[in-house]
Structures are given as C-alpha cells and as structure tokens.
Amino acid sequence: MSHPVHPAFIGGKRVEVDRTVDVINPSSGELLAVTVDCGPYEIDLAVQAAAAAQRAWKKVAVAERARLLRNVSVLILRDWDELAELECLQTGKPLSQARRDTELTARYFDFYASAVETFYGTAFTLGERTQVVTTFEPHGVTAHIIPWNYPLQILGRSLAPALATGNCTVVKPAEEAPLTALKLAELVLEAGLPEGAMNVVPGMGETAGAALTAHPGISHISFTGSVEVGRIIAHAAADLLIPATLELGGKSPNIVFADADLDMAAPTIANAILQMGGQTCSAGSRLLVERSIHDDLVGRLQEIFAGVEIGSALEDPTLGPLISSNQRDRVLNYVEIGSSEGQLVCGGKRLSGGKFGQGYFVEPTILDGISPESRVFQEEIFGPVLVVTPFDGVDEAIEFANATNYALVAGVWTTNINTAQRMVREVISGQVFVNAYGASGGVELPFGGFKESGYGREKGAEGLRGFVQIKTSVVVS
Ligand code: NAI
Ligand code: MG
Numbered sequence: 001m002s003h004p005v006h007p008a009f010i011g012g013k014r015v016e017v018d019r020t021v022d023v024i025n026p027s028s029g030e031l032l033a034v035t036v037d038c039g040p041y042e043i044d045l046a047v048q049a050a051a052a053a054q055r056a057w058k059k060v061a062v063a064e065r066a067r068l069l070r071n072v073s074v075l076i077l078r079d080w081d082e083l084a085e086l087e088c089l090q091t092g093k094p095l096s097q098a099r100r101d102t103e104l105t106a107r108y109f110d111f112y113a114s115a116v117e118t119f120y121g122t123a124f125t126l127g128e129r130t131q132v133v134t135t136f137e138p139h140g141v142t143a144h145i146i147p148w149n150y151p152l153q154i155l156g157r158s159l160a161p162a163l164a165t166g167n168c169t170v171v172k173p174a175e176e177a178p179l180t181a182l183k184l185a186e187l188v189l190e191a192g193l194p195e196g197a198m199n200v201v202p203g204m205g206e207t208a209g210a211a212l213t214a215h216p217g218i219s220h221i222s223f224t225g226s227v228e229v230g231r232i233i234a235h236a237a238a239d240l241l242i243p244a245t246l247e248l249g250g251k252s253p254n255i256v257f258a259d260a261d262l263d264m265a266a267p268t269i270a271n272a273i274l275q276m277g278g279q280t281c282s283a284g285s286r287l288l289v290e291r292s293i294h295d296d297l298v299g300r301l302q303e304i305f306a307g308v309e310i311g312s313a314l315e316d317p318t319l320g321p322l323i324s325s326n327q328r329d330r331v332l333n334y335v336e337i338g339s340s341e342g343q344l345v346c347g348g349k350r351l352s353g354g355k356f357g358q359g360y361f362v363e364p365t366i367l368d369g370i371s372p373e374s375r376v377f378q379e380e381i382f383g384p385v386l387v388v389t390p391f392d393g394v395d396e397a398i399e400f401a402n403a404t405n406y407a408l409v410a411g412v413w414t415t416n417i418n419t420a421q422r423m424v425r426e427v428i429s430g431q432v433f434v435n436a437y438g439a440s441g442g443v444e445l446p447f448g449g450f451k452e453s454g455y456g457r458e459k460g461a462e463g464l465r466g467f468v469q470i471k472t473s474v475v476v477s
Contacts, residue, residue: 006035006178008042008202009185011049012195017042021175021204026092026321027312029358033090035178037203040211043170046199047217050141050168053196058138058166066113069164071191073109076102079187083180087152088313090177092323092360093276095316101153104441105184108156111443115461116164121470131475136468138166139219139243143212145205145233146181147225148174148323149279153441155181157458158222158245163188163197165467170199170218172209176323178202205229216240220467223247224281227380227452245456245466247448249380250408253286253401254437255423257394258293260413264435266300269386272411272437274308274364277322278331278384282409282447284437285381288400291390298368298388302346305364311355321360322383328360331383338367338376338387347384372403380406394419398426407450411437430457 008015017036025032038046057065076083080102088098121134142162146155151173162169173181181200188198201208209229213221213236221244223233230248237244254269256262272284289297311317322328328350335348347365352358364384370377376387391397401410401423410429414420420434430449431442439445446460456466 003031003034006033006182006202008036008038008046009182009200010042010046011199012189015042015045021202023090023176023179024324025089026323027089027314027359029325029360033179035182035202038201038208038211039203042201043208043211043215046170046201047141047212047215049196049199050170051217053194054138054140054166054168057168057194057197060166062116065164065166066117068192069109069113069160072188072193073106073113075187075191076106076109076184079183083152083183085314086179086183090179091148091151091276092313092321094313094318094320097276098313100441101150104443105152105156107441107443108160112160112164112464115464116161119165119461119464126474129476131477133473133475135471135473136165136464137471138468140167141218142167142169142220142222142467143215143218144169144171145209145213145221145223145225146171146173148176149276149281151177152180152184154224155184157463159198161458161463162220162222162467163193165464167220167467168197170201170212172201172203172212175202175204210236213237214239218242220244222458222466225249230454243456243466245448245458246454247281247456247458248452248454249281249382250283250406250449250453251286251378251380251404252282252284252406252409252411252429253288254284254411254413255288255397255401255427256290256293256297257397257414257416257419258290259415259419260293261415261435262293262297262300265413266297266304268411268437270301270304273386274319274384277319277362279323279327279382282431282438283382284409284411285385285387286377287386287388288391288397289388290397291392294388294390298345298366301366301386305346305366308364310351310361310363312359319364319384322362323360325360327382328362331362331381331385334376334379334381334383335365335367335385338370338374338385341371341374341376342367342369345388372400378404394422398423401427405452408453409433409438
C-alpha cells in the first residue's frame, strides 16, 4: 500500500518537500503515514509567512481575535472523531484518552479566547499632566516545538495563547506524531484566521527543529521535551536573545502518609503512571510511602496492575504501546537497572506476538525498595514503571520528595491538615496536589517546573503572559 505524503503547511498552502519521514503506528509497528523533513528553505518560508500575517493580526481587535479562536474550538469539536482517531493511531494512546485530549485542545481555544478579553494593561497618572499606560505587546513570530506524547494538547496550550495575544506561529511537531498538527492548521485557516497565522513545518529535531530555533525572524520559543534538547533550545534562544518557555518533564512523586485514604489514593496513583504508558511529563513515576502502610499500598497497586488491559490503541485498552522501539528498549533497560538497584515486584517484560504483533508493548511494572541514590529514582524513564521508596516521618518524606533534579508535579496523600500544609510549603514543585493527582487536563492551572523541569509557565490565565512584553507609554500634556 502506498501512502500519500503529508506535506508542510505554510502560508495557508500545502508545500511539498523532497525529503520524507515515515510515521509508524506504535500499536502495530507498521507504516501509518509519510510526512516531510523541512529544512532551512521551508523554515524561512514559514517564518516569513508568519511575519507577514502577524503585521495585520496584531491590529485585529481583541474581541475579533477571540471570536475567531472560538471558531477554532467549534471546528475541533466538529472533527472530534477524525482528530481523535489520528491522535490515537500516531501516538498509541487509548482512543478514549485521545478523545479527551482533543476535547481539551478545543477548550484551550475557548479558554484563551475568554482570558484575552480581560487581559488588560494598566493606566495611571504620574503627576497631574503625566499619563502612563502599559499595554501587552505580542512578541511577533512564535516557534512551537512539540513532543509526540500529547501532540494536540501540548500544541493547544501554547498555540491558543500565542494567537490570542496577537502573535503568529510556526509549529514543528514531533517526527513521530505530526498528523494532528497538520490537520489543526487547516482548521485554524477554516476558522477565519489569516493565512500564515499557523504554519506547520514537520521534520526531524536536528534538521527542522534546529533550523527553526536558529531563525532570526522568530521572537519566542515554546519547547516541551527532554532536558537534553531543552539545553540546546536554551542556547539557541540565547544566541537570538529571545525568551523561551521550557517544559522538560519530571520524576514526580506521589507521597502517601499512613493516615491517607488508600481507597482513593491507590487507583489515582496507578493511573498517574499508566496514563499514556507513563510517557507523560507529569507522570507520577515515584511512589514515596510511609513504611507502616507500604505492604498494603504496594499490594493494592500490584492487584490493579495485574488487571490492566493492554492492547492496540484503537481498541481503547487501559494501556497502549510505547511510542517506538527505541522508547521500549530504553524502558526495558531501566527495568533491568532497577531490578538490580531494588526488587522487581511485577511486570517488566516486553509483550509481542499474538494480539501484540510487532507493537511496542511493555507490561506495567513496579520496582520496590529503591533508594534515592538509584538511577531509576533520579532519571525519567518515560514508561509504565513505578518506582517505590519507603520513608519514615514527614522530614524524610520532604527530603526524598526533593531529592531529584526535577520538580514538576507532586501528589500528597494525608488526612492530617498540618502534614498537608507543611508538604505544600516544603515540596519543591511547579504544582502540588493534596489528595489528588492532576486535574483532568488542568487548563486553568498554571503549569511548569522548577529546577531541571524547566522554566516559564503555561496554562491558566498566567499562560498569556509568556506571549507578551509590556510596553510603557508616558504622555505629558
Ligand atoms: P526530544 O526532546 O528529542 O523531542 C522533543 C521535540 O524536540 C521533538 O519535536 C523533536 O523533534 C525536537 N527536537 C529534538 N532535537 C532538537 C533540536 N536539536 N533542535 C530543535 N528541536 C529538536 O525527546 P525524545 O527524543 O522524543 O524523547 C527522549 C526523552 O525525552 C523521553 O524518553 C522523555 O524522557 C523526554 N521527553 C519528555 C517529554 C515531556 O513531555 N516533557 C516529551 C517527550 C520526551
Ligand atoms: Mg530526541
């Protein structure tokens, strides 16, 4: 079967490129689609198209920009089935998760349409004849480098506020999962935004990504991905002297005290590491558990993991495949390391053949008795692997919680208000949840990391601030 090539989308038009990239269906290991690998020439076209569109877009009244963003939301929901199926096929995420992700992407456009309508500067007098006005000015052309784990959601959370505040955009989707970004660009155009408001330049990180982040025509970079590439992006931003927002993942703990409600905690903790096969920036990949309830909680989790339905993403299992054979092998390697650093409680094996075919499946896994010095405690595995460490008392819980270079999300489970408040104060983390983990997408909640989890905040009304600079005007009359 031959696959049509999905070209770049620049200035409202499809742009062919000679170099191609295969997109693989991780549930089957088979070719799903073919897209292109943009280089400096296509990147330059895209940045020019965005810059031309931005000159007019920034002058469009805020109410009108908001109206057009709401149109995008309506069109995403109109094409909900198609987008969700594409997202499911290219990422291997269970269909119902892909449907939720699609809905959340629509919500980002609604949310920022509303938020930008009350996003005012200030005005004050500095003396009887001196009026000061501050206004929010767009950066210009914003670059968006997107990973493969939540292609639509992560794109929505930076694209919607960027467009709302008057920027125009160039998007470099992940080479593994570029299809929904290309489809979204068509919807943005259909919604009535100008040609060039959203350009998509698919391709590899080292080619398309590097060319985009080196282009002097961009004024801001949003990046979500690995710490390693985050550093490269930060250097590129420094060379251009432009701001960047970096969301670089985590090693986020669920911290469970002896007085916690385990009926509530156990299923949430399981979901926090199994969602998208643990390939989530905010995955709850560490479990810190007070020693007296360790056996009880680990037993409950083992039972939940044993009942997890694993399968092809379109069949909507609880757990789908990992994104690639590379990622699968990386995860299996960590399981091996962890098995010698502590004990393998369950899972840890690759699944293939039969209904798993050539897909990239790994069993849900628990590694127990892992000390804070261990590699599997410190490093982001990005797979369905939960690492368990017992602790004694609140001081040690805080010490262990803060003992990695990451600091993105933490969950605290306790019925003691004093313990809860102390943990909220002392755990270093971009977000802290008490008796919860995550908040169904969390569109309203500012999100981003401390330490090597990155810098800058996305989501929530705060998310608008990253896409503007303040201009102060002073008029004396
Ligand atoms: P990555 O950081 O290489 O890829 C993320 C995005 O950056 C992709 O669009 C990629 O094409 C682009 N990119 C790569 N090199 C680039 C460069 N030199 N210049 C500009 N753009 C570049 O992550 P990868 O290789 O997909 O996964 C490796 C590990 O990174 C994972 O195992 C996981 O630990 C972490 N990761 C974290 C994510 C998160 O949500 N925070 C998402 C994806 C990966
Ligand atoms: Mg990479």
